[in-house]
Amino acid sequence: MTKRLRATVIFYNEETQQVQLCTVHRDEIKGAIDRQIARGSVMNLPLGSDDPTAPLTDETLRQIGGMAVLNQASVHPELRDRLQISLQYPVDWAPAKPPTD
Known part of the structure; x- marks a missing residue:
């Protein structure tokens, strides 16, 4: 039996003014992920080393968490103030301008 892949x-x-986190099966949100990839809206996060087996340090994980919260703050002004x-x-919170051809 194949293990189902997960996404966080x-x-x-x-409503609660909280940042929340959950883990879901990727096949349940595949369409949303695929759309974001097609739009170029998926960000590869640096893991602190070019070595894919290198340990993940406290600082690397703090930076990843910070990027996630900043991403939410970009669309929730009430979170920015906190x-x-x-x-x-x-950070320039102005809406991004669409690329010009």
């Missing part, structure tokens, strides 16, 4: 979903719950973080560059 992080989202901001406006961020008390240091970034290398300031």
Whole structure:
């Protein structure tokens, strides 16, 4: 029997004002994942090394978590106001402009 692949979903719950996380079977959200890949909206996260077997450090995992929350804050202004973080560059929260040909 083949083990079903899983995905972790992080989202901001406006009602509870919490960042929430759940794990789902990938086949249940395959269409959504495929659409985001086709749009070029999937981000590969650096794991701290070019070696695919290298350990994942505390700092690497903090950065990945931070990227996930910043991604949610990009569409939830009420979450932005709660961020008390240091970034290398300031965030421009203005909507992205579509590419021009």
